[in-house]
Amino acid sequence: MLNLRPAAMFLKSRPGLFRVRVSADPEPNVGDIYGIQSLWGGGATILTDFSRIIGHEDLLNVRYHIKPNTSPDPNPIYKDSLWKVYEDKNGFDRAWLVHQVVVEPMHDAVFTRMDAPGTDLHTTAIVESPLPRPLDPPGADGTVRFRSYEADSMALDVTSSGSALLVLSELYYPGWRATVNGHSVEIRKVDGALRGILVPSGKSQVVLEYVPMSFYLGAGLSGLTAICVFAAWLILRRQSNGSASK
DSSP: OGGGHHHHHHHHTSOSOOEEEEOSSSOOOHHHHHOOOBSOOOSTTOOHHHHHHTTOTTTTTEEEEEEETTOOOSOOSEEOSSEEEEEOTTOOOSEEEESEEEEOOSHHHHHHHHTSTTOOTTTEEEESSOOSSOOOOOOSOOEEEEEEEETTEEEEEEEESSOEEEEEEEEOOTTEEEEETTEEEOOEEETTTEEEEEEOSEEEEEEEEEOOHHHHHHHHHHHHHHHHHHHHHHHHHHHHHHHHHO
8 A cells, every 4th residue: 555655646636536446456445545536345335236337447437547567558657666557548437428328127138238239338328217208319519517526415517408318427326316406306227327317408507415314314303302302391391380389
């Protein structure tokens, strides 16, 4: 981990959102140590869908690979005495727009279609149920820009020439909520494990927040506790006033 620091500092200087893989076994957790997003993880909480999509590193926004300095691969964009860094220009952005979808009702069939010849996930998303309305054909290139990005929230400015599906290279997971221009919208599972949000033509502000059911349960219990405490205070006060008047 210590000798990875120079390569990690180089990557931290790179613009935009991206993820990194380190070709080492076991793979070091550069995310927690150096604040570089990676696919490192595991344990009891690993998602089944993630384990199936992890082979699609490009789809998961892996743009850089750190490899030992002995790697024979040509054209590193960085190297030091121990490590080389390579850029994968085929890596997807953290979010993009598509104007076509393919419906595969069976979950396993989604992953099969993703690997089928001719499937271009840059322009087509694979969904497990039909969209509530058709998408418009692509016109002028749309734009997606992150205004903020945190572990439990993110905000994007989206411009589209027609109704489109915004695909985020973020795992679909219960508890996430989304709004488009202030209105609550559904987050759909696309490409087997990612998030998709319908956006209209024109400019949109998209906001996602992680608000799991435990949050609502906690808020409800807190509110109930406050009511009980207040009721108990009123009872005690009335009893005290009654005793004083006798």
